[in-house]
Amino acid sequence: MAHTLSCKPAWTEAFEVDTSLNDESGPCPTYVSPADQPICSFAASGKCPRGDRCPHIHGDLCSICGKHCLHPFRPDEREEHIKMCHKNNKHLEALKCSQExxxxxxxxxxxxxxxxxxxxxxxxxxxxxxxxxxxxxxxxxxxxxxxxxxxxxxxxxxxxxxxxxxxxxxxxxxxxxxxxxxxxxxxxxxxxxxxxxxxxxxxx
Known part of the structure; x- marks a missing residue:
C-alpha cells in the first residue's frame, strides 16, 4: 500500500515526546502544543536546511525588520515584537532627520x-x-x-x-x-x- 506523505510542516500540530521513566511505570508521553515550541533560529536568520521537516517553529515574516521571527501561535509575543520594531524604526528615522x-x-x-x-x-x-x-x-x-x-x-x-x-x-x-x-x-x-x-x- 502506497503511503501519502503529509505536506504539512512538522510544527503545525501537537506532537508527542517520549520521555521514558526509569521506574516500573514505563514511558510517559508528553504532548507539546505548537505554542510551546521554540522558533527555529536558522529560519529566523534566513533559511532552515530542514525546511518543512524541521521540528521547530518557522516564524512568520516581520515586515518591519525583515526577519522570520513572529511566532505563529503566540499573539502576545508577536504584538510585542511589532511594537518594538516600530519603536526602533521610528528612532532610526528620527536619527536620520537629526543629522542636519x-x-x-x-x-x-x-x-x-x-x-x-x-x-x-x-x-x-x-x-x-x-x-x-x-x-x-x-x-x-x-x-x-x-x-x-x-x-x-x-x-x-x-x-x-x-x-x-x-x-x-x-x-x-x-x-x-x-x-x-x-x-x-x-x-x-x-x-x-x-x-x-x-x-x-x-x-x-
Missing part, C-alpha cells in the same frame, strides 16, 4: 561633532531652539555679571530668552511636541535607575 540640525551657538551640525560625548543635543524644556549639549552647558555654567539675575543671565535661552530650568540630553532631535515629550519622559525613566543626587536630576 545645527547648534544655534556654534553653528555646527550636532551629530557631526568629533567625539561621542559632544554628539548630543541639549533640549531646553521651554523652547525649541537646538543646541549641542556642550554649548548650552557652557552657556549656563558661566558666572553672571555683577548685579544680573541668574535666571535671565543663565537659564534663559540664548536666542529667545525664554526661561528653561532644565536641559535634557538627547541623541536625536524632535519634529513635534509629542516627540519632545517622549524624549523628556524617557529621560526621566532612565534617571530612576541611576543613583543621583536630587539636584542632579536634570542638567542645570
Amino acid at each position: 540640525i545645527e547648534c544655534s551657538v556654534c553653528l555646527e551640525r550636532v551629530l557631526s561633532k568629533p567625539t561621542a560625548a559632544e554628539r548630543k543635543f541639549g533640549l531646553l524644556s521651554e523652547c525649541d531652539h537646538p543646541f549641542c549639549i556642550s554649548c548650552i552647558r557652557n552657556w549656563r555654567s558661566n558666572s553672571p555679571a555683577s548685579g544680573m539675575d541668574v535666571n535671565s543671565a543663565l537659564r534663559a535661552c540664548p536666542i529667545c530668552r525664554k526661561l528653561s530650568y532644565f536641559v535634557i540630553p538627547s541623541v536625536i532631535w524632535y519634529s513635534s511636541k509629542e516627540e519632545k515629550q517622549e524624549i523628556v519622559d524617557s529621560y526621566k525613566i532612565r534617571l530612576k535607575y541611576v543613583i543621583i543626587t536630587p539636584s542632579a536630576a536634570f542638567t542645570q
Whole structure:
C-alpha cells in the first residue's frame, strides 16, 4: 500500500515526546502544543536546511525588520515584537532627520561633532531652539555679571530668552511636541535607575 506523505510542516500540530521513566511505570508521553515550541533560529536568520521537516517553529515574516521571527501561535509575543520594531524604526528615522540640525551657538551640525560625548543635543524644556549639549552647558555654567539675575543671565535661552530650568540630553532631535515629550519622559525613566543626587536630576 502506497503511503501519502503529509505536506504539512512538522510544527503545525501537537506532537508527542517520549520521555521514558526509569521506574516500573514505563514511558510517559508528553504532548507539546505548537505554542510551546521554540522558533527555529536558522529560519529566523534566513533559511532552515530542514525546511518543512524541521521540528521547530518557522516564524512568520516581520515586515518591519525583515526577519522570520513572529511566532505563529503566540499573539502576545508577536504584538510585542511589532511594537518594538516600530519603536526602533521610528528612532532610526528620527536619527536620520537629526543629522542636519545645527547648534544655534556654534553653528555646527550636532551629530557631526568629533567625539561621542559632544554628539548630543541639549533640549531646553521651554523652547525649541537646538543646541549641542556642550554649548548650552557652557552657556549656563558661566558666572553672571555683577548685579544680573541668574535666571535671565543663565537659564534663559540664548536666542529667545525664554526661561528653561532644565536641559535634557538627547541623541536625536524632535519634529513635534509629542516627540519632545517622549524624549523628556524617557529621560526621566532612565534617571530612576541611576543613583543621583536630587539636584542632579536634570542638567542645570
